[in-house]
Amino acid sequence: MECQMCKKVLSKRGSHFVSQGACGGTFHRGCVKGLAADLKMGRIRLHCNNCINDDGSDNEDTDEENQNLSQILKDIQKKVGSLPQLKKQLEMINESMSVLSEKYDKLLTEHEQSKQKIIKSEKNILSLNSKCVYLEKSNIALEQKVHELEQSSLKHNIEIVGIEQLPDEDVEKVVSKIGETMNVSCVDIESARRTRQTKPGVVQGGGEVEYWFIRAANLVRE
Secondary structure, eight states: OBOTTTOOBOOSSSOEEEOOSSSOOEEEGGGSTTHHHHHHTTOOOOSOSSOOOTTOHHHHHHHHHHHHHHHHHHHHHHHHHTHHHHHHHHHHHHHHHHHHHHHHHHHHHHHHHHHHHHHHHHHHHHHHHHHHHHHHHHHHHHHHHHHHHHHHHHTTEEEEEOOOBOTTOOHHHHHHHHHHHTTOOOTTEEEEEESSOOOTTOOBTTOEEEEEEOOSTTOOOO
């Protein structure tokens, strides 16, 4: 048996193409034009190139193949035409990435500096807190000491109110008379004075006489 196209003998063991068209011939696969492309695209080829199908399926397949090839060619041209624009966009992206990289490095440096400042500030705050605690304790101790001193000084003082003030009066004598009236010894009185001053020659009722009753003979308060 020979190939209907090249007229060469067909091998008995070879794989051949048998046309389902009017000719019903057998061909070498390489002799059937477009067979390899159809097999690659998954199409089932039934007719040889010489057969003409009544419904024109071969022509339709050829037209469809041509349309597909034209569409593929257009797609390739479109993609190739967009390559310069893509290249330009890539260059812009690279420039943007470079700028962002510089800003990122700068931000990292500033972040590290801020971190060091925060650590230093935290140490200063801890130190100030410690000083504040110490000062608060010292202040409390001083207040306690002042309170004790005030109480210690007040225990030697006696305030007498309601004594009428006379012109050219001697406050210590007045206090001594009050002590005699109350049967109280006035030997340890260190000093006595009025807390309010009035104009000379004016007698004012309700004046105040304050004197300090001091038991330690060597302690003088004025």
